[in-house]
Amino acid sequence: MALFKKNNEITREDKIAKTDAADKENVINTADKVVKKVTIIGADCVIQGDIKLDGNIEVYGQIKGNVTSGTFKVSVMDNGSIEGDVIAEHVSINGRLAGVCHARNIEILQKGVLNGVCRAEVFSINTGGVFVGQSEPYVKKVNDLNKEKKSHQDINPVGENNEIKIIKK
Numbered sequence: 001m002a003l004f005k006k007n008n009e010i011t012r013e014d015k016i017a018k019t020d021a022a023d024k025e026n027v028i029n030t031a032d033k034v035v036k037k038v039t040i041i042g043a044d045c046v047i048q049g050d051i052k053l054d055g056n057i058e059v060y061g062q063i064k065g066n067v068t069s070g071t072f073k074v075s076v077m078d079n080g081s082i083e084g085d086v087i088a089e090h091v092s093i094n095g096r097l098a099g100v101c102h103a104r105n106i107e108i109l110q111k112g113v114l115n116g117v118c119r120a121e122v123f124s125i126n127t128g129g130v131f132v133g134q135s136e137p138y139v140k141k142v143n144d145l146n147k148e149k150k151s152h153q154d155i156n157p158v159g160e161n162n163e164i165k166i167i168k169k
Helices: 002-036 142-155
Strands: 038-041 046-048 056-059 062-064 073-076 081-083 086-093 096-108 113-125 130-136
Touching: 073 081, 073 096, 086 113
Parallel strands: 038 056, 046 062, 056 073, 062 081, 073 086, 081 096, 086 096, 096 113, 113 130
Antiparallel strands: none
């Protein structure tokens, strides 16, 4: 009988130790979530203008402007909408997005609609999701996008005299 009590006591101590370890892991996970930050745009909220953030964003309302979330996730929730360009690591659409969507991973969920340009390394559409537009190659870095824009500007620079001379023969 004493042998079983010792085993039971050890088991209880092990359970307490495991519980304490799990609590510490939860604290670490909670701290990670706080560091990553989540911005929530409420259902009654309408934002007009560009948004730049370092964290995840969940859109239940409306954004009329560009959203840049860098290496984080942009989620357009059911009944949410974005009218503008989106740059993020991951984009999940269950509402409406109209514009250029540039992300490593783009997923259109059952109620999602993407109307515009999709630039993704991984692109998935669930049954019921709608994609209207075109797909283009994914450019890995945002800096590469800026270089691409500059190279287009070099072809026909803005602000310089670009005269066309007509030569009659």
